[in-house]
Amino acid sequence: MTDTVPRTVGTQELSRLVVRFAGDSGDGMQLTGDRFTSASALFGNDLATLPEFPAEIRAPQGTLAGVSAFQVQVSDHDITTPGDAPNVLVAMNPAALRKELVHLEFGGTIIVNQDAFVERNLTKAGYDSDPLDDGSLDNYTLFKVPMTTITKEVCKDLGVKPRDAERSKNFFALGLLSWLYNRPAQPTLDWITAKFKRQQLIADANTAAFKAGMAFGETAELFDFTYEVKPAVLEPGTYTNVNGNTALSWGLVAASQQAKVPLFLGSYPITPASDILHELSQRKNFGVRTLQAEDEIAAVCAALGASFGGHLGITTTSGPGIALKGETIGLAVSLELPLLVINIQRGGPSTGLPTKTESADLMQAMYGRHGESPVPIVAAYSPSQCFFAAIEAARIALKYRTPVILLSDGYLANGSEPWLLPDVSSLPDLTVEFATGPNHTEEDGTEVFWPYLRDPETKARPWAVPGTPGLTHRIGGIEKEDGTGNINYEPDNHGYMVKLREERVAHIANDIPPTMLDGDVDDADLLVLGWGSTWGAITSAVMRARSEGHKVAHAHVTHLNPLPKDLGDIVRRYPKVLVPEMNLGQFCRIIRSEFLVDAQSVAKVEGVPFTAAELHRHINGALDD
Amino acid sequence: MTDVPTTTKADWTSDQEVRWCPGCGDYSILTAVQLLMPELGVRREDTVFVSGIGCAARFPYYMNTYGMHGIHGRAPALATGLAMARPELHVWVVGGDGDMLSIGGNHLLHALRRNVNLNILLFNNQIYGLTKGQYSPTSEIGKVTKSTPAGSIDEPFNPISVALGAEASFVARTHDMDRQHMMDMFRRAHDFPGASFVEVFQNCNVFNDGAFGAITKKDKRASMLIHLEHGQPIRFGENNEKGVVINPQGSAEVVDVADVGESALLVHDETRQDPSLAFALSRVSAGPFEPTPIGVYRAVERSEYATEASKQLAMAQEQSGPGDLEALLHSRPTWEVS
Numbered sequence: 001m002t003d004t005v006p007r008t009v010g011t012q013e014l015s016r017l018v019v020r021f022a023g024d025s026g027d028g029m030q031l032t033g034d035r036f037t038s039a040s041a042l043f044g045n046d047l048a049t050l051p052e053f054p055a056e057i058r059a060p061q062g063t064l065a066g067v068s069a070f071q072v073q074v075s076d077h078d079i080t081t082p083g084d085a086p087n088v089l090v091a092m093n094p095a096a097l098r099k100e101l102v103h104l105e106f107g108g109t110i111i112v113n114q115d116a117f118v119e120r121n122l123t124k125a126g127y128d129s130d131p132l133d134d135g136s137l138d139n140y141t142l143f144k145v146p147m148t149t150i151t152k153e154v155c156k157d158l159g160v161k162p163r164d165a166e167r168s169k170n171f172f173a174l175g176l177l178s179w180l181y182n183r184p185a186q187p188t189l190d191w192i193t194a195k196f197k198r199q200q201l202i203a204d205a206n207t208a209a210f211k212a213g214m215a216f217g218e219t220a221e222l223f224d225f226t227y228e229v230k231p232a233v234l235e236p237g238t239y240t241n242v243n244g245n246t247a248l249s250w251g252l253v254a255a256s257q258q259a260k261v262p263l264f265l266g267s268y269p270i271t272p273a274s275d276i277l278h279e280l281s282q283r284k285n286f287g288v289r290t291l292q293a294e295d296e297i298a299a300v301c302a303a304l305g306a307s308f309g310g311h312l313g314i315t316t317t318s319g320p321g322i323a324l325k326g327e328t329i330g331l332a333v334s335l336e337l338p339l340l341v342i343n344i345q346r347g348g349p350s351t352g353l354p355t356k357t358e359s360a361d362l363m364q365a366m367y368g369r370h371g372e373s374p375v376p377i378v379a380a381y382s383p384s385q386c387f388f389a390a391i392e393a394a395r396i397a398l399k400y401r402t403p404v405i406l407l408s409d410g411y412l413a414n415g416s417e418p419w420l421l422p423d424v425s426s427l428p429d430l431t432v433e434f435a436t437g438p439n440h441t442e443e444d445g446t447e448v449f450w451p452y453l454r455d456p457e458t459k460a461r462p463w464a465v466p467g468t469p470g471l472t473h474r475i476g477g478i479e480k481e482d483g484t485g486n487i488n489y490e491p492d493n494h495g496y497m498v499k500l501r502e503e504r505v506a507h508i509a510n511d512i513p514p515t516m517l518d519g520d521v522d523d524a525d526l527l528v529l530g531w532g533s534t535w536g537a538i539t540s541a542v543m544r545a546r547s548e549g550h551k552v553a554h555a556h557v558t559h560l561n562p563l564p565k566d567l568g569d570i571v572r573r574y575p576k577v578l579v580p581e582m583n584l585g586q587f588c589r590i591i592r593s594e595f596l597v598d599a600q601s602v603a604k605v606e607g608v609p610f611t612a613a614e615l616h617r618h619i620n621g622a623l624d625d
Numbered sequence: 626m627t628d629v630p631t632t633t634k635a636d637w638t639s640d641q642e643v644r645w646c647p648g649c650g651d652y653s654i655l656t657a658v659q660l661l662m663p664e665l666g667v668r669r670e671d672t673v674f675v676s677g678i679g680c681a682a683r684f685p686y687y688m689n690t691y692g693m694h695g696i697h698g699r700a701p702a703l704a705t706g707l708a709m710a711r712p713e714l715h716v717w718v719v720g721g722d723g724d725m726l727s728i729g730g731n732h733l734l735h736a737l738r739r740n741v742n743l744n745i746l747l748f749n750n751q752i753y754g755l756t757k758g759q760y761s762p763t764s765e766i767g768k769v770t771k772s773t774p775a776g777s778i779d780e781p782f783n784p785i786s787v788a789l790g791a792e793a794s795f796v797a798r799t800h801d802m803d804r805q806h807m808m809d810m811f812r813r814a815h816d817f818p819g820a821s822f823v824e825v826f827q828n829c830n831v832f833n834d835g836a837f838g839a840i841t842k843k844d845k846r847a848s849m850l851i852h853l854e855h856g857q858p859i860r861f862g863e864n865n866e867k868g869v870v871i872n873p874q875g876s877a878e879v880v881d882v883a884d885v886g887e888s889a890l891l892v893h894d895e896t897r898q899d900p901s902l903a904f905a906l907s908r909v910s911a912g913p914f915e916p917t918p919i920g921v922y923r924a925v926e927r928s929e930y931a932t933e934a935s936k937q938l939a940m941a942q943e944q945s946g947p948g949d950l951e952a953l954l955h956s957r958p959t960w961e962v963s
Contacts, residue, residue, distance in 0.1 A: 042960050187958065231962075240959045250953060257950050264710055284941035286948030289709055289934055294735040298702035301695070301732075305675070305706030308693055309714070313706065331696050421959070424951045466691035466707070466714055469670045474639065474686050476694025477678075486641070487686070 009218070010225045016075035017181060017229050018083030021173070022100040023092030023113075025058050025066045028170040032090075033070025034416075035174055035191060039183040041241035041418050044231025045074040048383075048536065049243075050082035050609070051414045055271070055354040062124040067099045074181075076230040080382070080536035082415065084611040090173055092116060092147070094125035109141045111176065113169065115148035143222055147172045147213075151205075154212040160201040168202075168209035175213020182228045185214060235420055242419045244383040244412035245272070245344070249279035251390025252340070253286050256312055258391070259398050259430035264306035265290045266299035267316045271354040272410040273344040276316045296324035300341065304328060307337045308475075310434060310465035312394060314340040319348050319361045322368065322405075330369040331477045332403035333501060336452070336461050339403040340393055341375075344413045347607045356607030357410035359532045360583035365405040366561060366590070372498045374505040376400070377560040379407040381535035384419035386412060389558065391427065398432050400508055401460040407560070409582070411609045412533045435462035435471055440483075449473060451485040459504045509562040515570055516556040519546060524553035526623055527574035529599065531557040531587050533609060534580050540612030545619045552619060560587070563594065571597050578602055578622050580615055629666050637662040637669065639689040645680060650801035650827035654748060655687055657807040658717075664808075665715075665815055672715045675704040677729055680755050681721040681748035681827070698729020701736035704743050705930075712931040715815065718745045722763040723753050726782050730762075737793040739930040740819040744811070747784055747824045752833035764833075765912055785907035785922055788822040789900045795819060796903065796922040800826035800850075802841045806919065813921055819929045826913065837913045851879075853906070853920035858890035861916065869909060869918075877905040879916050895924045 019036065023029040030051055040047050050071040059066030073083035085105035091097035093116040104110065117132050131137055132144055147169045155165035171192070178185055188210060196203035217223055242250075256263035265288065267277040281290045289306070293299035296317055303313030315325065322343050332339040345361045347353025361368075365377045376396050380389035386408055393406040438447035439462060451473040452461050464471040473485060479497060481488040488494075519542050530538045535556050542554045555570050557563065571577050571591055577599040579588035585601030592599050602618045604610050637659045645651045662672070672690040676682035678697035685692030695703045704718045718736075725733045725747050736743055752770070753759040759772040763784065767776040788796045795817040799810040807825065814821035826837040840849035851861045851869065859869040860882060868882045868890040877891065897903070903923040910917035942948075 038958065042958055044960060044962065234962045236962050238955070238959050238961055240955070240957050242957070250950075253948065253953065254950055257948070262710070264706060266706060283948065283953075284938045285945040286950075286953075287938060287942075288948075289938065291705070291709060291934075293702065293705075294731055297699060298705070298732050298735065301699040301702035302706030302709070305693075305703040305708075306710035307706075308703075309707045309710035311710040327696050328699065335693075420962075421954050424954070465711075466673045467671055467711060469668070472669055472689060472691050474641075474688075474692035474694065476686070476692075477696055478694065 009223065011182065012225045012227050014227050014229050015077065016073060016079065016083070017088070017227065018071065018073045018086040019088045019090065019177065019181075020069055020071040020086035020100060020103060021090045022067055022069040022096035023170070024061055024095070025054060025056070025068045026061065027068070027092045028167070029068045029070050029092070032170045032174045033072055035188050036177060036183065037072045037416060038191070038241055039178065039187045040072070040074040041239070042187050043184055045229055046077065046079050046232035046234060046418055047072055047074045047241075048079055048082040049416045050411070052608070053355050062093055062095055062121045064095050064099050064125060067096050069096070069100055074229050076232050078232065078234065080539040081612050084613040090177065092170070092173065094121045094127055094131070097131060098125045098127065104140065106139060107141070109143070110137060111143045111145060111173070113147040113173070114144040115146050145176065145216065145222075150212055150216060151209045154208045155205045158201060158204045158208060160205045164202060165205050168205040171206045171209040172213040172216075175210040176217050177213075178210075179214040179217035180223060180226055182226055185210070234418070237420045239418045239420055241416050242384050243414055243416040244380065244386040244408055245275040245414070246279055247384050247419065248342070248380065248386035248390045248408060249276045249283075251387035252280065252314060252394065253283055253288065254387070254427055255391045255394030255430060256286065256288070258427050259312060259394065259432050261310065261312045261398065261432055262287045262289065263314060264303060264311040265314045265316065266293050266302035266306070267291070268293050268296045268299045268321065270296075270318045270321050272346055272413045273316045273318050273321075273342070275413070276342065276344070296321040297328060300325040300328040300339075304332050304335070304337060304339055307339050308335070308466070310463070312338060312340065312398065314342065316342040316344070318344050318346045319364065320351070322361060322364055326369045329375060329403050330371065330373045333369070333373040333375060334477045335475050336401045337463070338397040338401055340397050340406060341403055342406045342408065345407060345409040353607045355410065357533070357609060358582050358605060358607060359407070359409050359534075360586065360605065361407065362560065362583065362586040365407060372502060374502050375561065376402060376404045376505055376508055377407060378404060379532045379558055379560055380412055381532055381556060381558060383412050383415050383417050387419075387422075391430075392558070395428060395430050396508060398430055399460065400458055400504065401463060402505065407532060409533050432463065434468070435464035436468065438470060450483050451475060452480060453483050459500070459507065506562050509565050512559045512562070512564055514566045515564045516558065517553060517570060518542070519553040520551040521553050524551045524574050526551070526576040526578060526619060527553045527555055527571065528615070528619065529555045529557070529571060529577055529579045529591065531560060531581070534582065537610040537612050537615050538580060541615035541619055544612065544616045545623075550619070550623055557587075568595050571595050571599065576600070576622055578618060580604070580610055580618065582609065629668055632663040632669070634659045634663065637689050639687050641686045643687050644683065646831050648830040649680070650750065650829070651681060651684070651748065653801045653804060654746070654807060654825055654827065655684065657804045658688070658811060660804070661808045661811050665812065667715050671713065672717070673707060674717045674719060675700050675707065676719045677724040678755070679721040679724040681719055682724055684719040698724055698727070699732060700724070701729065701732040701743065701745065705736055705739070705741050708741050708743055709931045709934055712742065712935055716743050718743050720747060721754070722747065722749045722751060722761045722784070726762045726784060726787065734787075734791040737788055737791040737820045737822060740794055740927055741930040742819055742932075744814040744821045745823065746811070747822065748827040749784055749824050750827045750829035750833055751781075751836050752829050754829050754832055758832035783907055784824045786904060789904045789907060789923065793820060793822045793923065794927050795821040795924050797822070798824045798826070798919045798922065800837060800841045800919065801828060802843075810921070813924070817924060818926060839914045840917050849916050851909070851916050851918040853893050853895070853918050853922060855893055855895045855921065858887060858892050859918075860890060867916065869906070871902070871905060875901075875905065877902075877909045879909060895921045897923075898925055
């Protein structure tokens with residue numbers, strides 16, 4: 001180390017900062033990014049994150065396949081994306097540098113763990129020469145920091161095993177970044193203490209490494225300035241940093257509370273949905289029952305069985321799981337029971353890209369069952385909004401006694417953002433009325449219960465729960481007669497029931513909010529129409545185009561079936577309609593067929609979300625056409 | 626809790642027309658169940674029949690209880706969710722050998738392993754009936770059917786062995802020609818707290834007539850059915866001249882009592898923790914043409930799944946208090962913006 005006398009270093013203010021942490025799968029980059037994010041959140045920045053990790057738990061060490069990255073944008077103003085090109089790349093080994101450099105802005109800052117740039121690692125990463133010395137990084141600002149050496153050094157008297165000491169180097173990196181960008185240290189130190197309270201030596205090593213990172217920044221005469229991103233001016237209130245899967249889980253708990261109906265989750269572990277099962281398994285004091293089922297089919301069947309028993313049955317999965325659940329969702333359509341089917345979409349087909357994001361299951365949600373079996377579809381559009389999307393999906397399922405598919409994706413699931421916590425008393429009342437007595441009088445005056453006699457307004461059939469005297473009845477997947485629910489194979493009856501089920505879903509359009517519409521609503525030359533997680537990138541891109549003087553509007557659809565009633569007018573109102581999607585144009589196809597407008601698809605199916613810059617280019621391109 | 630009203634078979638019979646083929650063994654099983662119900666002291670509204678797909682799976686429509694006719698193979702999974710949501714209900718699962726051992730085999734295994742409080746009745750007729758006569762996972766090797774014109778080449782499942790291998794805690798077998806025995810077995814299944822598995826030899830008189838005739842016909846029963854009775858040496862035969870022993874290799878074997886002496890016979894213990902003797906008994910017969918044990922193979926109580934799940938909920942509420950949504954939303958670090 002150089003001298004230990006504190007230096008005076010200037011501070012420059014930044015309005016926003018995009019940092020990308022990258023290292024080996026075992027280097028703890030997700031944790032490092034998450035802690036940097038949390039400290040920034042508590043500091044009051046607005047932020048958005050993009051974790052990217054391989055599907056393998058530990059791919060071969062030091063290889064390109066094993067690189068795990070975490071990108072976060074922090075800002076002093078309202079932002080909606082994790083940023084386009086990072087300003088700073090932290091690379092813990094040569095593979096991370098080689099794989100991630102492509103993302104870095106021209107002239108950006110690279111901070112590397114110099115100790116990892118040894119011949120063996122360079123070879124594994126495919127470098128012929130050491131990029132730290134061969135001039136290939138001359139267009140960037142490069143800081144070479146011996147992170148492993150210093151971390152081992154500060155840990156040597158702590159009694160921690162050398163291997164564990166070496167593992168603390170991510171906290172050294174975090175400390176250095178915390179110093180460089182003036183992040184508060186205390187939240188991280190508190191977190192280390194709490195997290196490792198049963199592993200004192202590990203806690204000591206991580207604390208020492210973190211502090212050493214901060215001290216290194218201050219004392220090593222490498223850095224001329226530190227940088228500061230002031231707190232963002234956000235709506236007043238209490239905030240927490242939340243990712244999509246957590247917000248979604250909490251939304252389910254909230255829906256159960258608001259409906260006064262217990263929650264039952266049947267689930268089979270699958271990336272990237274498993275965290276919802278983990279989160280809800282911890283909510284037993286809310287009366288939440290969770291079953292880790294033997295397979296995807298059992299998971300949804302158990303949820304449907306619980307719904308028959310008067311619970312809010314939920315199943316969570318990703319695309320491949322939905323494929324397996326299709327027959328049971330069809331049964332739920334026929335049984336007309338509430339059921340929430342949650343799809344955290346990932347890259348497909350087949351196993352595809354388990355840890356990468358994609359939104360290509362829209363058609364599967366719409367049509368992925370046999371027969372005419374319409375299902376309402378709700379899509380979440382930001383990590384925190386997953387909370388409200390879950391409540392809305394539950395509302396529709398409970399009120400209209402139907403399976404509902406809620407679409408999220410890997411990007412929303414793992415990405416986080418500050419969330420202005422809602423006033424719990426403002427959440428909608430979802431109270432459900434269960435059937436308590438007979439609902440039909442026979443010609444001879446006998447009072448009987450008809451399981452398919454409908455509420456005239458909602459067209460929902462009564463929810464009659466086993467255990468209720470006088471209401472014993474049988475339901476099943478065979479076509480039935482409306483009203484009595486008796487088996488009926490007659491042609492006219494089937495035709496009637498098919499149309500009735502279609503109408504049941506279609507008329508929910510009377511009970512959903514209008515389309516979200518922003519920008520140059522009155523006189524836009526171009527409408528950007530999105531759904532799901534593209535919201536953030538579209539919002540940023542539209543803002544950029546408008547700041548250049550273009551007239552652009554942004555409509556975002558949260559209810560994909562039925563569509564909002566005003567959507568037809570909206571898509572016909574503007575000369576051009578652009579539909580960006582993380583699929584090959586599935587929603588665009590629906591828009592074209594529903595409304596006969598010449599909507600144009602912007603497709604990206606690469607396992608990573610759109611950047612605002614990409615969409616900005618597409619918007620400008622479409623305006624130039 | 627008020628007294629359970631007295632009921633008769635008619636009270637448990639729904640108004641739906643029964644649509645099984647005339648002469649089907651399912652009729653006698655339905656009658657046995659409908660006759661048993663009034664004796665169980667349970668309410669109709671607390672009783673649910675859940676099924677998958679197949680001839681047997683039409684069963685719920687004919688019971689004047691709550692019922693769900695689900696999808697093929699998934700009845701144990703549907704019923705697991707229902708039983709977890711409502712542990713106070715009496716949930717029966719009815720299905721055939723195709724439904725529960727082929728397409729739904731996985732769910733049967735896991736319902737048994739978890740010991741969910743379900744009464745699972747497997748109507749085994751060794752054939753696919755509703756799809757008109759293909760071989761099933763319990764059909765004997767060499768079965769000539771529409772889908773196996775040259776004879777089936779699959780080794781069949783022994784349902785009792787499968788159940789025991791899946792850690793089932795209650796396993797029994799009965800047949801559709803003996804109403805009283807069926808009622809006894811179904812009553813035992815109902816009384817048992819946990820997953821109860823009952824295999825019912827059931828005759829499909831259209832596609833596999835007489836599959837069990839060699840052992841269940843009135844004049845064959847004494848010599849071909851081995852009644853398992855808890856605490857009793859296992860004996861059978863016209864004059865009780867046959868018995869079952871465990872041979873030196875550990876297999877159960879039919880012997881002449883005169884040859885080995887009564888003291889050598891295996892004394893049946895349905896409560897034995899180790900399932901290996903029950904398993905050995907399930908292998909005494911290679912099929913319904915040899916002396917075959919019926920009755921309760923195993924009845925060993927252990928923790929019931931829904932009860933354990935409910936306990937965890939109660940414990941969580943005791944430790945953390947009832948769920949507070951406001952507190953949950955604030956459970957992670959928060960900050961104020963003013």
